[in-house]
Every structure is written in C-alpha cells, then in structure tokens.
Amino acid sequence: MTHLVSEILVAPLDDLMAEARGLRRSHLVTYSPKVFIPLTTLCRDVCGYCTFARPPRRGERAYMPVDEVLEIARSGAAAGCTEALFTLGDKPELRYRAAREELADLGFGSTIEYLAYCAGRVLDETGLLPHLNPGVMSRQELELLRPVSASMGIMLETVSDRLSEKGGPHWASPDKAPAVRLETIRLAGELAIPFTSGILIGIGETRLERLEALSALRDLGEEHGHVGEVIVQNFRAKPGTRMAEHPDAAFDEQLWTIAAARVLLGSGWHLQAPPNLAYDNFPLLLDAGIDDWGGVSPVTIDHVNPEAPWPEVERLREATAARGLALAPRLPLYPEYVADLDRWVDPAVRPGVRRASDALGLAREDRWAPGEPVTVPFLVRRDALPLELTGDDLGPAELVRLFEARGSERERVFAAADRLRREVCGDEVTYVVTRNIQYTNVCYFKCGFCAFSKGKLAENLRGPAFLVPLDEIVRRSEEAWERGATEVCLQGGIHPAFTGDYYAAVVSAIRATLPDIHIHAFSALEVWQGAATLGLSLDEYLARLRDLGLDSLPGTAAEILDDEVRALICPDKVSTDQWLEVHDAAHRVGLRSNVTMMMGHVERPAHWANHILRTREQQLRSGGFTEFVPLPFVPMEAPMFLKGLARRGPTFGEALLVHAVARLALHPVITNIQVSWVKIGPDGVRQALAAGVNDLGGTLMNESISRAAGSEWGQELRPDQMEAVIRSAGRVPRQRTTTYGTPPAEQVERSFGAAPLSEPLNPPVREAGLRRPARLIRPGLVTTS
Structure with missing residues (x-):
C-alpha cells in the first residue's frame, strides 16, 4: 500500500x-x-x-x-x-x-x-x-x-x-x-x-x-x-x-x-x-x-x-x-x-x-459561423460587473485565461472592455468611406485559407482568373471619390509576373488623377515581394512608394503572428518577423498601418495571445499602428476547411472575446479596435460594440475576398446603413479618414445618397499578356534588409 x-x-x-x-x-x-x-x-x-x-x-x-x-x-x-x-x-x-x-x-x-x-x-x-x-x-x-x-x-x-x-x-x-x-x-x-x-x-x-x-x-x-x-x-x-x-x-x-x-x-x-x-x-x-x-x-x-x-x-x-x-x-x-x-x-x-470543435478543443457553443446570415446566439449584457484589468497586467498566461472565459466571467471581460472603450473613445463609433479594389485574383502563394486566389495551387475556385488594368483601377478610384470616399484600399493576389514596379505603377496612376484621396495599399507580403524583385531594402522600397503617393499599409497577411500556425496555413508566406519587419520599416519612413488577426482555423488561444503581444511590442517600438482588426475566418469555401483541415471559424463568443481582450491588452498603445461587418454581420456588430469596439472599418463599395470564402454579407454598407447600425446600438456615428481625422465636408455630403456603382471591369488575366519569370521569389530565399 x-x-x-x-x-x-x-x-x-x-x-x-x-x-x-x-x-x-x-x-x-x-x-x-x-x-x-x-x-x-x-x-x-x-x-x-x-x-x-x-x-x-x-x-x-x-x-x-x-x-x-x-x-x-x-x-x-x-x-x-x-x-x-x-x-x-x-x-x-x-x-x-x-x-x-x-x-x-x-x-x-x-x-x-x-x-x-x-x-x-x-x-x-x-x-x-x-x-x-x-x-x-x-x-x-x-x-x-x-x-x-x-x-x-x-x-x-x-x-x-x-x-x-x-x-x-x-x-x-x-x-x-x-x-x-x-x-x-x-x-x-x-x-x-x-x-x-x-x-x-x-x-x-x-x-x-x-x-x-x-x-x-x-x-x-x-x-x-x-x-x-x-x-x-x-x-x-x-x-x-x-x-x-x-x-x-x-x-x-x-x-x-x-x-x-x-x-x-x-x-x-x-x-x-x-x-x-x-x-x-x-x-x-x-x-x-x-x-x-x-x-x-x-x-x-x-x-x-x-x-x-x-x-x-x-x-x-x-x-x-x-x-x-x-x-x-x-x-x-x-x-x-x-x-x-x-x-x-x-x-x-x-x-x-x-x-x-472550438479554439479550446471543446464543442462549439453554437451554430453561428462568420459570414452566415443567422441570428447571433446571445446578446452581451450591458449591466455586468467589469473585471479590473489593465494592459500591463496581461501576459501570455493571463490572456489565455481571458480567452477561456465563459458564462458570467465572459460577461465581465466584455464589460471591462466596454468600460475602457468608453473612457478612451467615448461613445463615438467611427467608419471610413472607402472602396476596396482587388486588382487580381491570381496568386502564386498557396495559403490554405484563401478562396479568393486563382492559380494551379488553388482548389474549389470561384469565377475566372482576372487582372484589372491600370485605367480601370483609376476609374474605380475616381468613382469612389465621386461617391464620397476619402480612401481606396488596394490589395490582391501576387501574380507570378508582378515586380515592385507594378505596385509603384498602381500608386502613380491613382495619384496622378486623384491628388487628395488616401491610398491605403499593399499587404506586407506584396511589399516584401515588391522590394525583393527589385533588389531594394524595405526602407528604400517603401520610401519610393511613399514618394509616389502611398499613404498607409493595410495590416493584412498577418493572419496569426506565430510561426507554428503560419507553417500550417501559409508556409511560403512572410514569417512573423518578416511581417513585423515590413511594418517597422513602413513606420520608419512615415507610413501608418494597421494590424489584423485572422482567427478560427487551426490556431489556439495561446497563439492569439502571442499575436497580441507581438503587436503590442511592435507598437511600443514604432508607434505606427492605427487600429487592431480581428478577422473571423470565413470557412465555407476555404480550401483547408473543405479538406477537413480547419475549424468552422470562431464561435460567436470567441469572436467577441478576441475584440474585448485586444481592447484590454493593447491599452494604451492602440486605442482603436475595429470589427469587420463583412465577417460578423450587422447583428454581430451591435454586440461587438458592447465588447470594446469603437470602429466599423470601411463601407467597402466592393468586397471580393470574404465573398469568395462564402460570406453572405453584402459588398457595401452605405453610410446611411452604417450609421443606422451604430445608432441602433445606442452609439454616435462619425465618419473618419484613414488616420482618424475629419474628412472634408463635401466628401461626407457626397457619401450619402451616392449613385449606384458602375459594373466593374475584370478582364481575363490572359489578356494582359504577362509572362511568368524563370524563378519565383519567396520569403526566406532573399534578404531585403
């Protein structure tokens, strides 16, 4: 015994x-x-x-x-x-x-x-x-x-x-x-x-x-x-x-x-x-x-x-x-x-x-999934007692513990984030009138989550491969300006024939026609690939784009800033350090950017914590991030979900927790937490606004990436619709610029009651006559700084 x-x-x-x-x-x-x-x-x-x-x-x-x-x-x-x-x-x-x-x-x-x-x-x-x-x-x-x-x-x-x-x-x-x-x-x-x-x-x-x-x-x-x-x-x-x-x-x-x-x-x-x-x-x-x-x-x-x-x-x-x-x-x-x-x-x-399963390896709490027009499974309580937390108190273990919150404890996390949002941002909810322009859906990288890109390595594809000509990119930008936009957001797949000169030509063409519109363009992968193809350092290449008219970078291609996850979902993409290096260089040359996080696929709460902590560390170094943007994984048409290699996106509770915990953990270095209405829908937005969110992103006008993945939400949420959603949550809407300034009054006026969009032109990629180079450049094969 x-x-x-x-x-x-x-x-x-x-x-x-x-x-x-x-x-x-x-x-x-x-x-x-x-x-x-x-x-x-x-x-x-x-x-x-x-x-x-x-x-x-x-x-x-x-x-x-x-x-x-x-x-x-x-x-x-x-x-x-x-x-x-x-x-x-x-x-x-x-x-x-x-x-x-x-x-x-x-x-x-x-x-x-x-x-x-x-x-x-x-x-x-x-x-x-x-x-x-x-x-x-x-x-x-x-x-x-x-x-x-x-x-x-x-x-x-x-x-x-x-x-x-x-x-x-x-x-x-x-x-x-x-x-x-x-x-x-x-x-x-x-x-x-x-x-x-x-x-x-x-x-x-x-x-x-x-x-x-x-x-x-x-x-x-x-x-x-x-x-x-x-x-x-x-x-x-x-x-x-x-x-x-x-x-x-x-x-x-x-x-x-x-x-x-x-x-x-x-x-x-x-x-x-x-x-x-x-x-x-x-x-x-x-x-x-x-x-x-x-x-x-x-x-x-x-x-x-x-x-x-x-x-x-x-x-x-x-x-x-x-x-x-x-x-x-x-x-x-x-x-x-x-x-x-x-x-x-x-x-x-x-x-x-x-x-x-959910991110903890437990059963999903509900049948909600990003992009599906279903009723949200619960409403955030507005009278819960907030947890007493500050960003300095939150290390990896504490963040994981918050991500595991359920029941009344989860309500207290939401309440803490909402209280902090009110203290920092007040009751204003901001949004920007923008147009998304995806110039091609051809990409030689093989991200397992992407249903948008077209190429030999992609499966279950929607629609033909296209490449938007420069004059059509400019036309869409002009149309956006006429409809009250202050920003155009440009990103797309990376065609094998693209070099850094392509991205420079896009910026130059738009700026030559529209001197006042904000050009928010190019993911870290596009920037890295562009610099590498020209043999330039990141600082040199980004300074060139800045001088041509680039104003800021979107925070896409971040996915999860943890190389354990990236090895599974995007093995040939930029690494965590490379992604941060691009944005560090952008901030050094005077460009602002944001940071996104895609969750609900193969990652776990420890990876969410790593992503948020790396974001916080980078912001303390360079200070150039304008907002943090959680992006729930839309699974329906994503190749890795169709192959049985990914979860069905985050649960609704997980999606709200990521927004709320980000608000708490990134305070006070990042003060804007954005929710993606395309991923979470209007009803979800209302609940997110009670969980630490103060920004709804852009009106979009066109949105193809989430739609290709199976999202059912519309391609545009007009300013009147955006403001109706905000007011229905008891909050005060405000149009903003990309960097959270006040847009010109004439643009705000134009944005309400704007004319319908013309049919966009997406000609087949073969019409461009581009030629694939002998060798494709991938991260890790070329040093750019």
Whole structure:
C-alpha cells in the first residue's frame, strides 16, 4: 500500500473533499451533448445489477437497424449534439443463436463488425462523433473501430476477482474479469485511442479495492496517455435483478470516492460522476472535485439507468455557476487530444472533430459561423460587473485565461472592455468611406485559407482568373471619390509576373488623377515581394512608394503572428518577423498601418495571445499602428476547411472575446479596435460594440475576398446603413479618414445618397499578356534588409 493511499484511507471526508477541490485544474466544468444509441441489448454476461442486457425476445430484432440508428443520430444533430454514444452488450453472438443469425442476415460476422458499419454511417451522414462502448475488445477489433470513432471506453468497475465468484455481482460474466478489461484498456493505449474508463462503487467492494482500481487506471493512463477521463459511478439497485435488494451506494461513499480519485489521480485527469444518479444532490458532486458531468442528452434517455433522467442542461449550468465555475460543452474526446489529432485520431475522423470543435478543443457553443446570415446566439449584457484589468497586467498566461472565459466571467471581460472603450473613445463609433479594389485574383502563394486566389495551387475556385488594368483601377478610384470616399484600399493576389514596379505603377496612376484621396495599399507580403524583385531594402522600397503617393499599409497577411500556425496555413508566406519587419520599416519612413488577426482555423488561444503581444511590442517600438482588426475566418469555401483541415471559424463568443481582450491588452498603445461587418454581420456588430469596439472599418463599395470564402454579407454598407447600425446600438456615428481625422465636408455630403456603382471591369488575366519569370521569389530565399 502506497503512502498516498494510506493517507486517503484515513483522511476525514471534509478534508479530502477540500483537497480535491483545490486540485481541480480548470474553472470550466464540461459535459458532452450526446445521443444514446443502444445498438443491441443482448449480452453474453449476466451481471447481477444490470437491466440493460436482456435475452432475445420473440418478435424483436436482436440489433437496431441502421436506419433507426441514423434517425436517432440525425435527431441529435438537429438538437445540437456532437456525440453518438453507442452502448451494447459484450459479444452476444457467442451466446445467442438469434444474434448469430441476424448478423449473418445483415452480412456481418460479429457484433463489432456491425458496430463499425453503423458508426461509420453516423460519422459520414450526420457529423456526430461516435464514442463506442462495446465491452472487451481484441487488438484487431480496436483497430477495426478506430477509423469510425473519436473515442472508446470500457468501465473497469473493479480489480477485485472476489466479485466474480459464484453469487457475486460479476458471477458468470467472463467479460467482467478485471484482467481482460485491463488488457483492453492497455491495447487501446498502444493504439493511441482516447479512452474512457471508471469504477462502479457499492457492489460489495472495499474502499481499498476502489483505490486499487483507480491506481490501475492511473498506471495505464500514465504509461500511454490515453485515459481521458475516469468515471466514479454509484450503484443503484434495480427491480428484477439479482441485486434488487442490495442497498444503494451511500452518497457519502460516492463523495468520498470522487474526492479520493481526484487526490490519487491529481489535477491532470478528468473526473466524472453521472449527475442523474445523484438525483437532486448532483450539485454536491462538484464539491468532491469532478470537472465533468458526462454525457447529457436532449433527445434520448439513459438506457443503462432509465429510471434516472438527466438533469436539464440549464440546471447543470446553474449548479456549476453557483460554485464559481462555468459549464462548457465538450466533444467525446477531451481538448488535449483535439490539440494533437495526428496522434490520437484516425485521419477519417479528424475532419469531423475539427468541424465540431472550438479554439479550446471543446464543442462549439453554437451554430453561428462568420459570414452566415443567422441570428447571433446571445446578446452581451450591458449591466455586468467589469473585471479590473489593465494592459500591463496581461501576459501570455493571463490572456489565455481571458480567452477561456465563459458564462458570467465572459460577461465581465466584455464589460471591462466596454468600460475602457468608453473612457478612451467615448461613445463615438467611427467608419471610413472607402472602396476596396482587388486588382487580381491570381496568386502564386498557396495559403490554405484563401478562396479568393486563382492559380494551379488553388482548389474549389470561384469565377475566372482576372487582372484589372491600370485605367480601370483609376476609374474605380475616381468613382469612389465621386461617391464620397476619402480612401481606396488596394490589395490582391501576387501574380507570378508582378515586380515592385507594378505596385509603384498602381500608386502613380491613382495619384496622378486623384491628388487628395488616401491610398491605403499593399499587404506586407506584396511589399516584401515588391522590394525583393527589385533588389531594394524595405526602407528604400517603401520610401519610393511613399514618394509616389502611398499613404498607409493595410495590416493584412498577418493572419496569426506565430510561426507554428503560419507553417500550417501559409508556409511560403512572410514569417512573423518578416511581417513585423515590413511594418517597422513602413513606420520608419512615415507610413501608418494597421494590424489584423485572422482567427478560427487551426490556431489556439495561446497563439492569439502571442499575436497580441507581438503587436503590442511592435507598437511600443514604432508607434505606427492605427487600429487592431480581428478577422473571423470565413470557412465555407476555404480550401483547408473543405479538406477537413480547419475549424468552422470562431464561435460567436470567441469572436467577441478576441475584440474585448485586444481592447484590454493593447491599452494604451492602440486605442482603436475595429470589427469587420463583412465577417460578423450587422447583428454581430451591435454586440461587438458592447465588447470594446469603437470602429466599423470601411463601407467597402466592393468586397471580393470574404465573398469568395462564402460570406453572405453584402459588398457595401452605405453610410446611411452604417450609421443606422451604430445608432441602433445606442452609439454616435462619425465618419473618419484613414488616420482618424475629419474628412472634408463635401466628401461626407457626397457619401450619402451616392449613385449606384458602375459594373466593374475584370478582364481575363490572359489578356494582359504577362509572362511568368524563370524563378519565383519567396520569403526566406532573399534578404531585403
């Protein structure tokens, strides 16, 4: 007996529970929204307490038909579930002829084979992630099921062979032998399968035997890292079973065992207890150290414990919040496995996991996605008590903690950002009348998120490849000026034939015609490529563009300023240091710029924190950023989403948190936080304005990049529409220039009631007669400074 086990056995219950609560590692308590699919209730075992398993009945099918399986799964998907929990008896075909015959008629040789077929159909046709509990499995059976499941499980229940003796609860149940169940768990670890296990208390075991079972699970989990959660389940006597008269597990014993499990396993383990088996006492389970409520279904009953309905999610939320914790939905596998899918999840299942997950690796809270015209899932409270925070207090760990906020804590983050916005910016909300001009959609870089660029490396493309002639760029700029614009924003793909002279020609042509319009143009990648093709330093090239008429740079091509992420989404683009180097050079030569951040694809909150901190460091050095602009990833047509390599954009809560936390973390060095109405929509804008935002960006007139990615929002939000949105949020609209000055009165007047746009000319790129150079310049191959 180890020293720790000895201490646990003699510790007073209150002390043990207090220690367990202190070991709980997160302020989040999770649950899995699921459907329960009892594929078969036949089982070769005859456990003394089970009402789930029963022998064949005349006129009843031995197995649930696949159409019925899919019907249940679809109802769960419609109700917002993410997990399909398949529960079934152990190898019934080894005991019952009816099972063997029905399997043969279905075309399968075993229950496991039929389970693999049904789970695969659910995964492919409904998007739910299967979690499989078929009992004892061989290596071959585990390998068969891995490509159709996100996780699996088997309850160890006990390590006491005594309970399998004649008359015991596991008598005549060969699959309940502790050794064979431990072997299944071990094999799952060797195969890197996220796994669930646990113990059943109150069936005649001793406290020491419970701790021995927990120790066995701890040893296997520490060896392989695959035991994602441990369940402490309490016995409830059921009529019609051999143990119908056996007393239920005492609730104090349940609390003791949960607390003992937390202390024995430590803070790094997920610990679950079924709330429905505690009835009205379920909130007290939190006091013993659990961090998970298990699966809760809005659609199906608990078929193993049909007498015990699950508490409604809102009751779970209230009980969790009452203890200063927040409830969060999860997937059937935990975030640490989602963060390393290549190791833990079969390639066939990874796309489904990514589509269903948020940035924390939990289940998405809602069905909102950037660019979709759907109702926002929640409204920001205007009366929450703000957190007391300043930018100097926020390092990497603090920022990640804020990004993880849920429930009332999240509302307090929003309130803190809104209060700071009011102190710094007042109630004015600014916007600029601008025209976006994307001069080509041909690009030789292979960004996985881009649905706009056209070229040999792009897939799922919209429309033909085009190149806008210089005279058409000038015409659009003139038209924008006539419609009240004070800015034109120019950027596009990088055609293989482009050199730095192309960008110089664009600036010169516009400035020759429009001496007073602000030219806001060229991403860091375009600037870097332009300088490299001419053999100029960044300072030299940017000074040349400035002298020709360039006024400022957009902050695009930043994506995430973290090279771990950039290696996945834009490996041949400028690095983090190169992006910052371009903007540092721009600020040195007197050009202002902004900084964007694209979130909701493959990155995590730690990467958001890195991006914001690098932004803050750069601003402290050069001081040239005018605003920070979070850009929610629009997934619908993005190649990496269509290939199953990215999430479905940020959740609505994540999108608002990034704006709010940016307001707090960048204070006081960047005072303007902008929201993209193209990505988040008018209803989302109203909520963002209560979460630290003071700027709505530009009216755009034309917008192609987000539209190409699948955004449904319009190409223009006219000044009257922009101001209506602002006023509907109780704020005061103000037109601005690019650098937050006051635009000429005549331009403001022109912008209201402007004439419709003429049809833009986008001639095919082949008409330009451009020739691809022998060698393409990419970042890292040429030094420009």
